[in-house]
Amino acid sequence: MTDLYPENKRIQNYLFNIFRSISKKYGYEEIEPPILESAEIYKKSGQEIPEQMYSFKDKSSRLLALRPETTPSIARMINNKSLSLPIKWFSISRCFRYERTQAGRSKEFDQYNIDMIGSTSMQADAEIIKTLVEILKSLKLTKKDFFIRISNRKLIDDLLKSINITNIKQVSQLIDKKDKLQEKDFKLALKDLKLTNKQIQDLLKIIKISSLDKIKIESSGLTELKELFSYLKSYNILDYCKLDLSIMRGFDYYTSTVFEAFDTKKQFRAIAGGGRYDNLASFPGVGYGFGDRVILLLLENKLPKLEKQVDYYIAPVNKKIIPKAIQIAEKLRKTSTVELDLLNRNLSKQIKYASLITNNLIIVGEKDIKNKKVTLRDLKTGKEKKILISRL
């Protein structure tokens, strides 16, 4: 991660506050697993993640990893304690992946996770997807900016079986990489996996299916997806959602629903991604991870102007009067944010600085103090008045 200076941290907090407030609106509670985990819990995190993990042996020779993603820790936390259902959790967690730095990737990043555990109903999947849409809308993004691609692992498996594909895992992993390949290269790679031309043609049709009504096979995945879309309709977010059987999510632990949020211009990697994992923990679950890097790139021009602001700046006119200025500052701090000069600057320098961070300047001068007064200046209008300290 790069250093977060105040101007960066303000933006991050703006994002985190939206994560927190949407999660709470839906009744989710914040949790936090540790950063250092036993490396072995990431065995089901697909191909990429274990390769990109920072891992090392500690002084007692345990193989530790810096958390590369959050879901396995959540599963561990659920298995370690007797909890009553539903478990509705969210977290904002630092994660680490060692990879060539590219747009929207960095070695150290923060990830928001939200998980609903204990329900097999597609209601849960719909609520989880709805929180994702709500977060993106709260960030002032519209359906012109993003959409959610949705699929179901059981359905794609059944569709691949229906055209007699047997090496389903390998083919799925290849489909997962499709967006990074030219169609020609994708076909060649399918051929390398021993698919016939007919199978390749069928497969290309399958991953382009855009409506569930066009699917004629029997599949519990199809039933789930239909149910999910009916709930997404109740949530009034069908406009943001799109069936896309080509998405896989790289993680081995997803068992059914999978989904990703993308920018419509497809300039970036997925903004967020998740799915249902019914076998990872002792209860079925559904959730997603949402990293802070891609969204900040996407938001670039949509971020609010966030500047340092305090309610008052207190300017003592000389060193002798500082004890009085301290008392005035402390009185105001009972209800306000207050900055007091600590650099012993002259008054004009103090005013120049104060005008960057507040509208309300209080000048503490020797003469005024004798009358138990200070000068309050409105830095926007330049208007001044004397005011009794007791009236502040």
Add this chain to the structure above:
Amino acid sequence: MTDLYPENKRIQNYLFNIFRSISKKYGYEEIEPPILESAEIYKKSGQEIPEQMYSFKDKSSRLLALRPETTPSIARMINNKSLSLPIKWFSISRCFRYERTQAGRSKEFDQYNIDMIGSTSMQADAEIIKTLVEILKSLKLTKKDFFIRISNRKLIDDLLKSINITNIKQVSQLIDKKDKLQEKDFKLALKDLKLTNKQIQDLLKIIKISSLDKIKIESSGLTELKELFSYLKSYNILDYCKLDLSIMRGFDYYTSTVFEAFDTKKQFRAIAGGGRYDNLASFPGVGYGFGDRVILLLLENKLPKLEKQVDYYIAPVNKKIIPKAIQIAEKLRKTSTVELDLLNRNLSKQIKYASLITNNLIIVGEKDIKNKKVTLRDLKTGKEKKILISRL
């Protein structure tokens, strides 16, 4: 770190919110350095910390460390960028130290840091110490519970010189460990450092000095401490502060003021500790670190009762009515926190669960819905009324 379940994370957030609100009251802004740092920046972090660091080589053979403390990162951030003064920063950062787990210590912990950079005035030290007192008071601790021990490195150096001690660094390191030793063993250790009996007697007197007026040597450290105490008086916190020339703080980068917050019963290690570091960064600075572990032990019985709470719980009476229930939940979520059943529980199970997390239960029944109504039950009094959905 242990896993933070919702009940633990609520407490941590209570603590963090106090850190944040006091910092902002004094005009400090949040920043965040990365967790992975180059190991070499901790060379001035005293004896203990480099020994307890988690460090490892990454794939390009750089020696990295998991941040054991925050101040060196802050110094690096200040040196890396052209910043205008004053720099008033705070951070809440995960830190890592490998040590035998003992009360108030764990391998992974969170540390609050606050730093005022760019001023050599003791005003800055006083403001920083005041924020510490304010935080502890906000946590409902009183002067019966804690006090701040304050010293000055220059003064203790000058005092040691005044009794002709030459191996000042070694003697200081020993004084730092005094609290862990019997007086007898402390004296023996001083003897090992070649102090004469007279020097040992004088040294024992020095570290017991409780009033600055009793010090008769010339020392810029004495001048600073007198000034500091006069400002602490302006801040009205003399009652919480105590001169204690035996405190050192283990860090090599402190140059002048040093201070620690302690519980009055001395049951625990320091709650927080800091000091002035005028040579670590390109500007003089003063600040402290405040870990989350000791304070949570100390607060044990003083923590507020924090439970999961939502404004409304929505109970659909059967599966058919869920789409209607979703719409009602979404309407309320515009302004409220709302939990909707996702487990398809029967009504009595839903009510039992709802009563744990809210006072306001909304039952969505088929008959009511036909009249565009729902049942609103006050779970405290048991009173129910039918209410038009449009009036919710």
